[in-house]
Amino acid sequence: MSSLSPAGAPLVETKNLTVDFVGTGKPVRAVAGVDLTLAPGEVVALLGESGSGKSVTLRALMRLLPEKRAKIGGSIRVDGRDVTALSRRELSAFRGSTVAMIFQEPGLAFDPVYRVGDQIAEAVVRHERVSRAAGRARALALFERVRIPSPEQRLDNYPHEMSGGMRQRAMIALALACRPKVLLADEPTTALDATVQIQILLLLRELQRELGLAVIFVTHDIGVATEVADRIAVMYAGRIVESGACRDVIRAPAHPYTRGLLASRADHVFTKGTRLETIPGAPPDLTALPPGCAFAPRCAQARPACNAGVPEERTASPHHVARCLLLPAPAEDGACHRADATAAA
Numbered sequence: 001m002s003s004l005s006p007a008g009a010p011l012v013e014t015k016n017l018t019v020d021f022v023g024t025g026k027p028v029r030a031v032a033g034v035d036l037t038l039a040p041g042e043v044v045a046l047l048g049e050s051g052s053g054k055s056v057t058l059r060a061l062m063r064l065l066p067e068k069r070a071k072i073g074g075s076i077r078v079d080g081r082d083v084t085a086l087s088r089r090e091l092s093a094f095r096g097s098t099v100a101m102i103f104q105e106p107g108l109a110f111d112p113v114y115r116v117g118d119q120i121a122e123a124v125v126r127h128e129r130v131s132r133a134a135g136r137a138r139a140l141a142l143f144e145r146v147r148i149p150s151p152e153q154r155l156d157n158y159p160h161e162m163s164g165g166m167r168q169r170a171m172i173a174l175a176l177a178c179r180p181k182v183l184l185a186d187e188p189t190t191a192l193d194a195t196v197q198i199q200i201l202l203l204l205r206e207l208q209r210e211l212g213l214a215v216i217f218v219t220h221d222i223g224v225a226t227e228v229a230d231r232i233a234v235m236y237a238g239r240i241v242e243s244g245a246c247r248d249v250i251r252a253p254a255h256p257y258t259r260g261l262l263a264s265r266a267d268h269v270f271t272k273g274t275r276l277e278t279i280p281g282a283p284p285d286l287t288a289l290p291p292g293c294a295f296a297p298r299c300a301q302a303r304p305a306c307n308a309g310v311p312e313e314r315t316a317s318p319h320h321v322a323r324c325l326l327l328p329a330p331a332e333d334g335a336c337h338r339a340d341a342t343a344a345a
Contacts, residue, residue: 011079011214012038012061012182018073019056019065019238026287030056032238033074038182043208043215045229045246047222047261051283053238054218055104058184061216062099063091079181097127100180104187106171110159116167117143117155120174127178142173146203165196172204176211183208185217189224201227222261226250234258237284237294239310244320254316255324256299293323301326 019031031053038044046054059065060072063083076083079098086094103109110119120142121135128135136155143151146169159167168188175183185204189197205228208215217228225232225246232249234242234257242255253259260279281298290296292307299306305325314327 009080010037011040012036012216013077014057014061014074016074017057017060017076019053019060020071020073021069022071023069028286029289030238030286031060034235034238034240036233036240038214038216040181040214041212042231043205043217043229044231044233045217045219045225046233046235047219047225048235049220049283051286052235054220054235055186057235058101058186058216058218061184062095062101064101093127096123096178096180098180099182099184100175100178101184101186102168102171102175102188104190106167107159107164109171110167110174112159115156115158116162116170117157120170120177123174123177138177139173142176143170145176145207146170146173148173164192165199168192168196168200169203172200172207176207181214183213183215185215187218187220189219197224204228222250222265234261237286237289239294239323241295241324242316242322244316248317248320252317252320254320254322254327255295256301256326257295258322293325 014034014036017031017034017036018029021028021030034053034057036044036057046057048054056065060070061076061078061083063072063086065072072084078094081094081098083094110116117136117139120139121132124130124135124138125132130138139155140151143154148154148166148169154162154166154170162170171188188204189200192200201224204215207213208228215228217225219225229246232242232244232246233240234249234255236257242249242253242258249258250262253262257279260277263277264279279298284290284294284297290307292305292309293299293302293311296302296306303325311323311325313321313323314329316322316327
């Protein structure tokens with residue numbers, strides 16, 4: 001699906017990206033033909049339930065998936081480079097300096113037997129070829145920038161000596177250590193309480209604007225997406241089913257799945273005691289997807305044609321598209337325009 005990014009050369013571009021996990025059983029297609037672009041300075045939120053392919057897409061962009069089990073198809077270009085063609089040495093330099101990632105659980109991202117400050121300083125020394133003292137000085141500056149209290153003391157902490165919110169700030173500092181152009185954030189606030197979540201979101205948005213970073217932000221929370229994103233891409237069963245400017249997608253969702261996500265929010269219910277709306281059923285088995293729209297078995301508006309084949313993208317409004325047969329087909333749009341022109345004549 002077209003990501004409908006602003007005009008100009010994209011910093012990140014994927015075309016027909018697929019990821020298949022192979023093993024002893026049936027192959028699993030976790031990402032099924034994703035077209036996505038990211039412009040310099042833009043924030044795109046990948047939104048969807050667990051298992052929709054969001055995190056796998058991020059890891060494919062950095063080639064962090066196990067090569068023996070994950071087969072990547074299609075093309076991935078970041079900052080003009082073909083990521084699928086990079087050697088191991090080139091990948092080592094590419095990760096951190098061009099693209100960096102904030103992981104969902106920073107406690108697992110840091111090595112538990114080394115001090116946090118030493119791990120950040122090591123990344124700076126490795127990529128920028130500076131002295132260890134310079135690397136430590138940069139680590140201290142980053143701790144101050146992400147507002148870690150008593151930064152000089154915290155540099156010598158081990159990961160387990162920090163709170164969850166402080167570890168996440170340290171993870172952000174590590175991601176920014178080598179001045180990347182693209183930042184990938186994989187649900188960075190999921191493991192945090194509500195107050196700390198807000199603080200981290202505000203910090204990320206501030207740093208993004210200050211540094212001019214291009215960001216892909218993975219989340220299952222629409223509220224989070226509206227806080228940080230310029231554009232939203234909704235994923236379901238490995239595909240982007242709706243994409244558009246944040247305001248367009250939130251105010252006028254075109255796909256039944258997106259509407260279901262919006263209706264299931266707690267802040268969508270105004271009457272005390274009213275039950276939250278839910279999307280019936282469960283996400284599909286990726287080893288046995290239905291022949292047509294993967295969401296059709298859960299969709300109250302499904303029609304027989306929905307099972308005939310995977311829907312192509314259709315235009316909901318300028319810069320807003322969705323894969324849904326409820327929207328008029330391009331030929332129908334043209335017929336309407338011709339009818340209007342005839343009536344005017």
